Amino acid sequence: MNSSQIxxxxxxGSPYSMxxxxxxxxxxIAHRWIVRNSSQDRGLPEPPVAIIPVLVFHGEDGGYSDAxxxxxxxxxxxxxxYQGRSLLPTDPVVAFLDHLIEDYGDEWxxxxxxxxxWHHLYPDxxxxxxxxxxxxxNNQMDPDQHHxxxxxxxxxxxxxxxxxxxxxxxxxxxxxxxxxxxxxxEKHLTDHQFLLxxxxxxxxxxxxxxxxxxxxxxxxxxxxxASHSPRSIIWAYQVDDLSSHDVGGDQGWLTxxxxxxxxxDLLCEIGQTYAPFMVAxxxxxxxxxxxxxxxxxGAEYRQAxxxxxxxxxxxxxxxxxDLSTExxxxxxxxxxxxxxxxxxxxxxx
Ligand SMILES: N[C@@H](CCC(=O)N[C@@H](CS)C(=O)NCC(=O)O)C(=O)O
Numbered sequence: 001m002n003s004s005q006i007x008x009x010x011x012x013g014s015p016y017s018m019x020x021x022x023x024x025x026x027x028x029i030a031h032r033w034i035v036r037n038s039s040q041d042r043g044l045p046e047p048p049v050a051i052i053p054v055l056v057f058h059g060e061d062g063g064y065s066d067a068x069x070x071x072x073x074x075x076x077x078x079x080x081x082y083q084g085r086s087l088l089p090t091d092p093v094v095a096f097l098d099h100l101i102e103d104y105g106d107e108w109x110x111x112x113x114x115x116x117x118w119h120h121l122y123p124d125x126x127x128x129x130x131x132x133x134x135x136x137x138n139n140q141m142d143p144d145q146h147h148x149x150x151x152x153x154x155x156x157x158x159x160x161x162x163x164x165x166x167x168x169x170x171x172x173x174x175x176x177x178x179x180x181x182x183x184x185x186e187k188h189l190t191d192h193q194f195l196l197x198x199x200x201x202x203x204x205x206x207x208x209x210x211x212x213x214x215x216x217x218x219x220x221x222x223x224x225x226a227s228h229s230p231r232s233i234i235w236a237y238q239v240d241d242l243s244s245h246d247v248g249g250d251q252g253w254l255t256x257x258x259x260x261x262x263x264x265d266l267l268c269e270i271g272q273t274y275a276p277f278m279v280a281x282x283x284x285x286x287x288x289x290x291x292x293x294x295x296x297x298g299a300e301y302r303q304a305x306x307x308x309x310x311x312x313x314x315x316x317x318x319x320x321x322d323l324s325t326e327x328x329x330x331x332x333x334x335x336x337x338x339x340x341x342x343x344x345x346x347x348x349x
Contacts, residue, residue, distance in 0.1 A: 006031040007064075009044060010053035013133050013217065015113055016071045016106070017053040018240070019209025023075055026200060026242035027085045037137035071209070072102060072315070075202055085247055087202050092323055093256040093330045097263075098196055099319050100270065100340065101203025107309050108274040109210040112178045115166035116214060116221035118157045125218045130154040132217075165303035173296045177273045178214075178221065182228035184269055188262035189231035193238075195263070198252035200239060208239040256330050264338070271339020272297055278313045279342045285310050313343070320344045 008024060008031055010017025024031045034040045036052050045067040047054045055074045059065035068074060079088060089095040116122060117129050134149035135141055141149070161167065166174060185207075194200045195207075214221040215233050225233055238245075254260075273296055280294035284305040293302050320328060320343075328344075335341050 005058035007034060007044065007056040007058070008032070008053055009034045009036050009041060009056065011036050011133075012136050013129065013213065014052050015110065015209040015213050017209075018212035019205050020053045020055065020071050020074055022208060022212075022240050022242070023078070023087065023205050025240075026205075026245065027078065027082060027087070028243065029078065029082055035137055039138070041137075071206075072106065072202070072312075075102075075205070086250065087200065087205065089196055089201055089253040090250050091253065091255045092327050093334065094196055094254060094259070095201075096319055096323060096327075096331050097259075097267070097334065098201040098203045099316060100343070101195060101201075101266065102206035103312050103316055104270045104274040105203065105206030105208075105210055107312055108177070108270075108277065109181070109207055109214075111165050112174055112181075112221070113210040113213050113218070114161065114164045115171070115174045116178075116218040118161050119166050119171070120158065120161075121171075122218070122220050125220055126154055126158060128219060129157070129217070163304060164306075165301065167303070170301050170303065173273075173299050173301050176297065177269070178224065179228060180269055181266075182225060182232060184262060184265045185232040185235070186229035188260070188266065189229075189235050191260065191262070193235075195266070197254040199245070199247045200242060201253075204235075204239055208236055211236045212240065256334065259334065264334075267335060267338040267340055271335070271341075275340045275343050277301065278309060281305050282310050282313050316343060 006024065006029055008017070008020055010021065010033070012018070012035070021033055034044070036054075043064075044054070044056055045064045047067045047069045049069055051069050053071065053074070054067050054069055055077070056067045057065045068077065075087060079086060087098075089098050117125050120126075130150040130153055133153050134146055188195065192198075195203045211225075211232065215225045215236050216222065254263075276294045276296055277292065281292045283289075284292040285307060290304070291302055292305050293300065295301070320331065323331065331344060332341070335344065
């Protein structure tokens, strides 16, 4: 495929859009970046669901061919089409862990992001997001319209906090998990530029997407990040545009033999938050319950079930099933004692 056949439609305030833009920049995939609903957003094919980011492929004739949503499948589709600067670690065991870390970023850290933007305890964040989000698609918006859109967005988004779990009851769970993540990242980044070696993987981009908001948009979380993990902030600046980062072929990845203890710490964190939530969500949907209830770090966490996250768990389990028996054993050993075992456990175990 020639290299100018991609359009990414997104928004500056959308974590997954920032994730995908960073992926395209790092991978040297020539692309056009279009802000949704801006004057440039014209004539593009409709995605299957009205969410962003949308990745649009161009056909042979220069017209648009198809449009897809969901950042993880987008990353994997690009891997199939473009060679070089791959996000996939060469050791399949490490590649599985990378998939897991990406999904933790996308599906758990996103709760932290939404919380620090829209929870009622953070009025400065609500005011800031309300002011800025409408202008992203039109910075010359009429002041009256700006005022109305601000009120509309704030009303809609603050009424959705419970959907992602940002409630009074869950607040300590979400906030404490952010502080722990920052502590782990700070230690890890003291010795490593990226999560899995000298080059970024899917996990870096997944966590980065959410942090692009938590660190650079939301005032309360930005202050917490600056005091708990300044290195994470610099890492996020780096991941946002790695176009000049040199990689040698498929070199630079950690392997299953040399994973640092800080990566184990990250897996333990994932095993205390994302893992119990994803498994409980899956069970709640299977038994048609109205609420997901699980224990996270000894506290009871509750929210409504989320069908998309069930699909994510299924994809993760499929990746595990695709590994050789020997690689599956290695993954199990690495996850032993982290809390993540439940993600790959045979239902009969
Ligand atoms: N699973 C998707 C999530 C994309 C997503 O949820 N996008 C949000 C914005 S960050 C959205 O478009 N939401 C639609 C809405 O809130 O109406 C991905 O990985 O890209």
